[in-house]
Amino acid sequence: MKKSAILNKYVNEHASIIMMLMDERGFVKKSNVFAERILGAEIVGKNIRNLILDFTGELSLDKLLESNGPLLLNVKTPENLPETFYFSFYKTDDELTLVLGEQSEKENVKLRQELLALNNELNNLSRELYKKNTELQQMNEQKNEFLGVAAHDLRNPIGLVMSYSDYLQDELRDRLNDEEMDILKTLESQSQFMLDLLNELLDFARIESGKVKLDMEVFDLLQLVSKSIRLNKPFGDKKDIRIDIKTALDSLPVNADMGKIEQVMNNLLSNAVKFSEAGTNVEVELKEKGGYARVSVKDQGPGIPEKELPLLFKTFSKTSVRPTADEKSTGLGLAIVKKIIDAHAGSIRVESKAGAGSEFIFLLPALGRK
Numbered sequence: 001m002k003k004s005a006i007l008n009k010y011v012n013e014h015a016s017i018i019m020m021l022m023d024e025r026g027f028v029k030k031s032n033v034f035a036e037r038i039l040g041a042e043i044v045g046k047n048i049r050n051l052i053l054d055f056t057g058e059l060s061l062d063k064l065l066e067s068n069g070p071l072l073l074n075v076k077t078p079e080n081l082p083e084t085f086y087f088s089f090y091k092t093d094d095e096l097t098l099v100l101g102e103q104s105e106k107e108n109v110k111l112r113q114e115l116l117a118l119n120n121e122l123n124n125l126s127r128e129l130y131k132k133n134t135e136l137q138q139m140n141e142q143k144n145e146f147l148g149v150a151a152h153d154l155r156n157p158i159g160l161v162m163s164y165s166d167y168l169q170d171e172l173r174d175r176l177n178d179e180e181m182d183i184l185k186t187l188e189s190q191s192q193f194m195l196d197l198l199n200e201l202l203d204f205a206r207i208e209s210g211k212v213k214l215d216m217e218v219f220d221l222l223q224l225v226s227k228s229i230r231l232n233k234p235f236g237d238k239k240d241i242r243i244d245i246k247t248a249l250d251s252l253p254v255n256a257d258m259g260k261i262e263q264v265m266n267n268l269l270s271n272a273v274k275f276s277e278a279g280t281n282v283e284v285e286l287k288e289k290g291g292y293a294r295v296s297v298k299d300q301g302p303g304i305p306e307k308e309l310p311l312l313f314k315t316f317s318k319t320s321v322r323p324t325a326d327e328k329s330t331g332l333g334l335a336i337v338k339k340i341i342d343a344h345a346g347s348i349r350v351e352s353k354a355g356a357g358s359e360f361i362f363l364l365p366a367l368g369r370k
């Protein structure tokens, strides 16, 4: 084999150099394997102007043909990624132009360096993020601990103020005038509110810190719900709100933390009464459905505007719906309720429209019946 034939074969089949022959109008007549790999299999017949990316819009065929030294040009790969080559153009003796394109090693090194730098930056950022995350977690735990300690330590002195004001009301009933008695009453009711708030905070801090342990036992949810309704009846009576129960069941056994589920019921029932106008009704419904015990608490109150529904179940989150008889509101109740239900692998949701009442529905895994 002649040396020139070997060289030809090599450049055609193996070399990493773009080689094309084009006619005087820029149409590709022939190409090597590498050119097809970079520019796509069907380049013969295409015009060089469609293969080279002209970012400046100033490139013309004449300019290409006249250029002597290698030109740094971008081509479009079938994956639509630009790649940079040094192109040289040589006139051949049969009126064609030999186009040779060589990958620019310098450009490649630059690209690789840029990639490396970006990668390092990304690594640094992830590390920074991880660090910040851990710090935040620690700070959050500290905050919860602080909240828990503060709430706990404040409970006793406030409890004391409450019982003393109660005691004084009894003792001084005959010696104080109405105004003075009112002050004592306010003292008592305000300390009651503080105590309730502290208990909620304590509950919340405990649940949030993951320290809450469920005391699971098998009990009848129907009985618990009935008891909860009984306990909330006096509050309903004050506002002439009746709380009814509706169920076809005579018992609904569940395996759950009885105290915590009672807390859930109290929260939902007190909300239903708190946010409803006097003279309306609250209906509690109990069902068993698809392996779940389903409890719904439905009121005829003002309902919650759709826009504000995402606010529910969040800490210290209240909606524009306010208590109707000046009852206290902290916005912690539903956040605690949700955490309790979630811990039981249950779920809670609300159905409510402004002006159409609210229905809070929660599900708990039911005990299969034989």
Ligand SMILES: Nc1ncnc2c1ncn2[C@@H]1O[C@H](COP(=O)(O)OP(=O)(O)O)[C@@H](O)[C@H]1O
Pocket: 267, 271, 272, 275, 299, 301, 302, 303, 304, 312, 313, 317, 318, 319, 320, 321, 322, 328, 329, 330, 331, 332, 333, 334, 335, 358
């Ligand atoms: N049954 C209800 N009807 C209308 N709005 C309600 C009802 N229950 C809760 N909400 C709204 O959700 C908010 C959060 O409730 P909750 O977490 O129990 O806190 P709180 O009872 O202390 O206000 C309430 O302030 C009220 O705006």
Ligand SMILES: [Mg+2]
Pocket: 267, 270, 271, 333, 334
């Ligand atoms: Mg509440």
